Amino acid sequence: MIRVKRKAIQAIFLATVLTAVSPIWANEKQPLNITAPDDTDIEVRVFPAEGKRLLLGVEVWMPDMLGSYMLPKTRSSLSQIPTESLTRIIAEAMKTGKQVYLIAGGPDTELVLRAAAAWEQDQSNPKVSGAVLMFPRLNEGEPIPGQEPVYVESVGTTN
Numbered sequence: 001m002i003r004v005k006r007k008a009i010q011a012i013f014l015a016t017v018l019t020a021v022s023p024i025w026a027n028e029k030q031p032l033n034i035t036a037p038d039d040t041d042i043e044v045r046v047f048p049a050e051g052k053r054l055l056l057g058v059e060v061w062m063p064d065m066l067g068s069y070m071l072p073k074t075r076s077s078l079s080q081i082p083t084e085s086l087t088r089i090i091a092e093a094m095k096t097g098k099q100v101y102l103i104a105g106g107p108d109t110e111l112v113l114r115a116a117a118a119w120e121q122d123q124s125n126p127k128v129s130g131a132v133l134m135f136p137r138l139n140e141g142e143p144i145p146g147q148e149p150v151y152v153e154s155v156g157t158t159n
Contacts, residue, residue, distance in 0.1 A: 036085035042068040086115030099129040109136035113154035
């Protein structure tokens with residue numbers, strides 16, 4: 001009996017999530033292909049919306065960086081993604097005239113910080129409106145209890 005209830009709850013949850021997300025997916029337009037400076041084609045899923053901000057709930061761009069570079073989904077793969085590829089995506093987003101926020105979670109936060117730092121180095125670039133870093137993993141290695149953390153190089157390099 002408990003198994004049947006659990007399956008029913010899971011089915012209701014899945015239906016609720018799909019109902020909530022389906023309008024977002026329905027708005028997805030053809031992927032935007034951005035060519036990185038090293039000639040890698042990066043597919044960016046774009047979910048357009050009205051407004052002046054590119055942010056979850058308004059307009060979302062989702063580049064597939066690992067897939068574009070044919071890299072496995074491991075933390076070490078992130079260091080193989082050229083920073084210039086990310087700054088090219090930021091440049092394309094800026095062309096929309098909207099406020100652009102960078103969003104990443106987990107190990108991807110290091111990639112976003114690296115791109116933001118590179119973007120800020122060129123003073124002629126428009127400013128990124130901000131970054132949302134969810135559960136960032138920015139330690140250089142395994143944290144050791146009782147010792148000062150050692151962060152990846154990109155930490156502290158952005159405004």
